[in-house]
Amino acid sequence: MEQKNNTLLFYTLLYFVFLYLPVLFLPLFSFNDSNFMSFPLSGFTTEHYEEMWKSTNLHKALWASVKVGVVASVVSTTIALFAAKAFARYKFRGENISYGAIMMPFLIPEIILAVSILVIWLSLGFKLGLVPVTLGHILFCTPFAMLILIARIEGFDFSLEEASRDLGENAWGTFYRVSLPLYLPGIIASLLLSFIISFDEFILAFFLTGSDATLPMYMWGQMRFIQKLPHVLALGAVIIVFTTLIVLLAFWLRNLGQGKDKADFGIKIHE
Amino acid sequence: MNNSFIQINQISKHFGNVKAVDNVSFEIQEGEFFSLLGPSGCGKTTLLRLLAGFEYPTSGNLLLDGSDITALPPDKRPTNMVFQNYAIFPHINVEKNIQFGLRKLGLTNEEIRERVNDVLSLVKLEGYEERFSSQLSGGQRQRVALARALVRQPKVLLLDEPLGALDKKLRDEMQLELRTLQKNIGITFVFVTHDQQEAISMSDRVAVMSEGKIQQLSTPNELYKNPHNIFVSDFIGETNFLKAETKSKDGEHINVSIEKLGEFKIKNSLNISENSSDVICSIRPETMMIDKEKSDWDICLEGKIKQTSYLGEITKFYIETKEIEKIITVSSQYFDNQSFKNNDCFISINLDDISLLNKK
Numbered sequence: 362m363e364q365k366n367n368t369l370l371f372y373t374l375l376y377f378v379f380l381y382l383p384v385l386f387l388p389l390f391s392f393n394d395s396n397f398m399s400f401p402l403s404g405f406t407t408e409h410y411e412e413m414w415k416s417t418n419l420h421k422a423l424w425a426s427v428k429v430g431v432v433a434s435v436v437s438t439t440i441a442l443f444a445a446k447a448f449a450r451y452k453f454r455g456e457n458i459s460y461g462a463i464m465m466p467f468l469i470p471e472i473i474l475a476v477s478i479l480v481i482w483l484s485l486g487f488k489l490g491l492v493p494v495t496l497g498h499i500l501f502c503t504p505f506a507m508l509i510l511i512a513r514i515e516g517f518d519f520s521l522e523e524a525s526r527d528l529g530e531n532a533w534g535t536f537y538r539v540s541l542p543l544y545l546p547g548i549i550a551s552l553l554l555s556f557i558i559s560f561d562e563f564i565l566a567f568f569l570t571g572s573d574a575t576l577p578m579y580m581w582g583q584m585r586f587i588q589k590l591p592h593v594l595a596l597g598a599v600i601i602v603f604t605t606l607i608v609l610l611a612f613w614l615r616n617l618g619q620g621k622d623k624a625d626f627g628i629k630i631h632e
Numbered sequence: 633m634n635n636s637f638i639q640i641n642q643i644s645k646h647f648g649n650v651k652a653v654d655n656v657s658f659e660i661q662e663g664e665f666f667s668l669l670g671p672s673g674c675g676k677t678t679l680l681r682l683l684a685g686f687e688y689p690t691s692g693n694l695l696l697d698g699s700d701i702t703a704l705p706p707d708k709r710p711t712n713m714v715f716q717n718y719a720i721f722p723h724i725n726v727e728k729n730i731q732f733g734l735r736k737l738g739l740t741n742e743e744i745r746e747r748v749n750d751v752l753s754l755v756k757l758e759g760y761e762e763r764f765s766s767q768l769s770g771g772q773r774q775r776v777a778l779a780r781a782l783v784r785q786p787k788v789l790l791l792d793e794p795l796g797a798l799d800k801k802l803r804d805e806m807q808l809e810l811r812t813l814q815k816n817i818g819i820t821f822v823f824v825t826h827d828q829q830e831a832i833s834m835s836d837r838v839a840v841m842s843e844g845k846i847q848q849l850s851t852p853n854e855l856y857k858n859p860h861n862i863f864v865s866d867f868i869g870e871t872n873f874l875k876a877e878t879k880s881k882d883g884e885h886i887n888v889s890i891e892k893l894g895e896f897k898i899k900n901s902l903n904i905s906e907n908s909s910d911v912i913c914s915i916r917p918e919t920m921m922i923d924k925e926k927s928d929w930d931i932c933l934e935g936k937i938k939q940t941s942y943l944g945e946i947t948k949f950y951i952e953t954k955e956i957e958k959i960i961t962v963s964s965q966y967f968d969n970q971s972f973k974n975n976d977c978f979i980s981i982n983l984d985d986i987s988l989l990n991k992k
């Protein structure tokens with residue numbers, strides 16, 4: 362018994378090392394006082410971070426990514442909320458097919474998605490830029506949002522909504538006073554995850570941005586200059602920390618209020 | 633002109649090819665405690681949800697207090713519902729739950745406070761205002777659900793098996809309490825249950841349902857003493873069925889031949905036709921007498937006790953006889969499982985206690 366647990370523990374550790382060690386090199390070298398990624402480390406500095414932050418192109422790219430991320434996460438979460446509700450609440454003809462259709466971008470290789478959008482967008486005579494990137498991201502984020510929201514809504518007791526109707530609220534009142542507060546942890550989790558997925562996304566952006574770079578595109582551009590490498594490391598380290606925090610927050614929210622004790626709801630809308 | 637409070641006119645509700653409610657018509661009077669009784673899946677909840685407005689009928693119409701409510705959504709109907717699982721909002725406390733339905737009624741803050749306090753004392757929940765659903769027992773949740781519905785002062789209160797989740801003792805208490813409450817406030821109650829004892833002990837009238845249809849609608853007393861068909865007779869209380877055939881009519885009576893017992897003149901209150909073999913006789917266990925000696929009752933049979941079950945106030949005897957194919961159940965307050973030597977006994981039947989029913 363003991364023996365078995367130890368093997369399992371070893372395997373788990375190995376797995377995490379394999380998964381996260383390469384990622385940990387980024388922050389490590391980003392504080393190293395050298396332009397090259399090599400041991401031994403030569404000294405501690407925050408200079409790379411300061412240098413990185415000076416670039417106005419970085420600011421432009423960051424702002425572009427935030428804009429795309431906010432729009433993509435809000436739109437995909439809204440689409441997913443209504444779809445998830447329909448799937449969880451009603452049985453209807455073509456349910457499986459519609460579910461599959463929404464989940465498809467999950468399975469199609471991203472590059473194919475990117476090329477298809479590129480071809481269609483150009484053949485319609487539109488210019489490349491942040492708009493097609495946003496559209497692509499909406500398509501790409503919706504299945505993730507669906508998965509999160511369906512998990513939240515599936516266990517939902519729909520007699521609560523009926524009780525609200527029974528107590529004199531119309532459909533909108535019911536949505537605002539009952540459904541929304543109860544779905545809210547799931548909605549926020551979905552917004553956060555969609556935002557992060559869009560924020561980190563590279564391939565769609567690579568094909569569709571044209572001249573307005575998003576943050577990953579900016580990083581990609583910087584990699585061509587060897588002397589800029591430490592800046593990329595610094596930026597990468599910041600993005601990793603930011604992403605990790607958001608994902609942890611999203612998962613914490615997703616599980617909120619789903620335990621036995623519904624009184625610990627945490628989020629309440631006051632009327 | 634008909635001035636019944638609730639009129640249910642030829643209501644049907646189909647889900648695909650399931651006829652959950654099948655062409656049902658009846659009326660409910662104002663202030664009545666009315667029960668819908670039937671086994672699981674017979675359409676009780678569907679009928680209640682049609683009254684609440686959560687379902688719309690496939691055909692037929694509904695009148696409440698003279699106006700047609702068939703097409704009204706739930707929030708526009710003067711009805712309120714106590715849900716089977718109570719459906720207490722988990723994200724707001726007891727007080728907010730109870731206030732939930734008052735928002736649209738245009739009351740002043742003073743009036744709201746007054747109504748909430750009144751209803752809290754009515755259901756004996758003072759002091760629980762700040763609690764959340766998860767911090768309440770089943771009985772308390774049920775009271776919150778009741779308070780939340782009653783605070784709106786509906787014309788009709790709809791209750792879907794509200795006592796189903798409670799343990800036996802609490803259920804008995806709540807039966808009495810609900811009944812008293814209903815008589816005091818005078819609101820019409822439509823109460824759904826699958827528990828015949830519950831329906832019989834609480835209601836002014838009961839509609840027994842099966843497969844989407846009303847089998848019988850009458851007072852509890854009538855239901856027990858005078859079941860209209862084999863389903864009702866079987867569902868309400870316990871009974872013994874004996875094979876029978878009708879012969880010739882004789883005024884209000886009819887001659888019936890019962891298994892190997894012979895031919896008897898029995899009251900024909902359901903006006904069953906002559907020379908039919910689609911009939912059956914029903915005798916309640918408590919109407920028969922079990923004894924050690926022969927009696928001078930209309931029918932007296934010699935029997936052997938196969939099994940007994942001692943229930944405290946009564947004992948049930950399962951008895952085999954030469955004449956009747958099935959084991960007969962007789963209950964007695966005087967004898968118990970130790971009263972009979974060799975399990976030999978006599979059972980006696982009065983013809984008045986035999987009801988003649990159609991098989992269908």
Ligand SMILES: Nc1ncnc2c1ncn2[C@@H]1O[C@H](COP(=O)(O)OP(=O)(O)O)[C@@H](O)[C@H]1O
Pocket residue numbers: 647650651652670671672673674675676677678679
């Ligand atoms: N929304 C629905 N969709 C399909 N079938 C339903 C639905 N609601 C009820 N039914 C069916 O209608 C019948 C009656 O159900 P119900 O009214 O819930 O019975 P009861 O409350 O007496 O147990 C059942 O056969 C049930 O499966």
Ligand SMILES: [Mg+2]
Pocket residue numbers: 673676677
């Ligand atoms: Mg039911």
